[in-house]
Amino acid sequence: MNLETVMQELEALGKERLKKMYMSNGAHEPLFGVATGEMKPIAKKIKNDQALADQLYATGNYDAMYFAGVIADPKAMTETDFERWIDAAYFYMITDYVVAVTLSETDIAQEVADKWIASGDELRMSAGWSCYCWLLGSRKDAEFDKDKLSGMLDLARTTIHDAPERAKYAMNMFIYTVAVSYVPLHDKAVETAQAVGSVEVDKDKKKSKFISASTNIQKALDKGQIGFKRKYVRC
Template sequence: MKVEMILKELEALGSERTKKSYLQQGAHEPLFGVATGAMKPIAKKVKGNQAVAEELYATGNYDAMYLAGMIADVKAMTEADFDRWMEGAYFYMISDFIVAVSLAETEFAMEVSDRWILDGRELYGSAGYSCYCWLLGNRKDEEFDQDKLSEMLDLVKKTIHTSEDRVKYAMNLFVVTIGVSYLPLHEKAVEVAHAIGMIEISDGKGKHNLPVASVEIQKAVQKDRLGFKRRNVRC
């Protein structure tokens, strides 16, 4: 399928209600407002076509960029390719749910995420921690360096309250994900969760609190979900 045809299909699937929702979350024109599930039939037809994925991402159209992440052949992408995609990630739904998710399927995911966390730019930090969340929720515990993750928890404990909002969000989720999905550091994650307590962010409409990490971990304990791993990262 040519990109022009895909864009026409996406446009036909768009709705003003979904578009408005995306705009409120930080997306900007161009976009059609296509629900993720509605993209799956298109994704099935072009999945793994990296050339098409690159063309779609380069349009700057949010819906096309999301579809690019769904169909990308991540084995064909390099660290430089992901850096380039991050440069085009203008809000968190692209950085955390397109770029970070795709990165999580690569062999160099942790190396790139480590670099982004240290980058200093909000969405890079957000994407870095988000990628770790996707990894921890999918890969076996033995694939991770326990000492390194422990140090990351220490860093979150020390810096979360002074970090930028999207980084706060991703850090908070990182603590929850370790507490739920990485059994070797469950107890430490619980300790850190209690230490950081309630995290406040602003969403443009006012200030509000993130889900309390200690509460979210306890919910997983009560539901017998400790050690949870998802089968796939991308949809």
């Protein structure tokens, strides 16, 4: 399949209701409004095709950019490629669920994510923290440096309330993910979540809201989910 045929198939799957929903979350034209599950039959035909993924991503069409992440070959991507992708990622659903997810399947994931977290740029920070969530939720505990993750919990604890908007969401999720998916620091993550408390987000909207890692950690505890690891990161 080539770029033109994939774009035609994606357009045929578009739904106005989903398009409006995606736009309410920050997506903008061009986009079709394709349910992610409906992309799977096309993905099965293509499997991994990095050249096609890059072409799709470059269209700027939200659905095409998302599908690019589904068929990408992460091992074929360099840091330069990820920088190009993050530069074009204009809202969190692309940074956190396309770029960060794809990055998490590489050997350079932590190295690149660390740079993004330290960048001070809202969407890069969001992608960096999110990448660690995908990593922790899928890789064995032994693959991580406990001291490094402990330091990241400390960083989240001291900076989350003043962090950029989307970074707050990702940092909150990081604290939760460490508590649930990285057993060696479960207790510290629980303590960190309690110390952080509720985090106010969406201050620029008519009504702000509060998110809490503690609340979600307790739900995971109640369901016996501590130690959870997912088999696949990408859909």
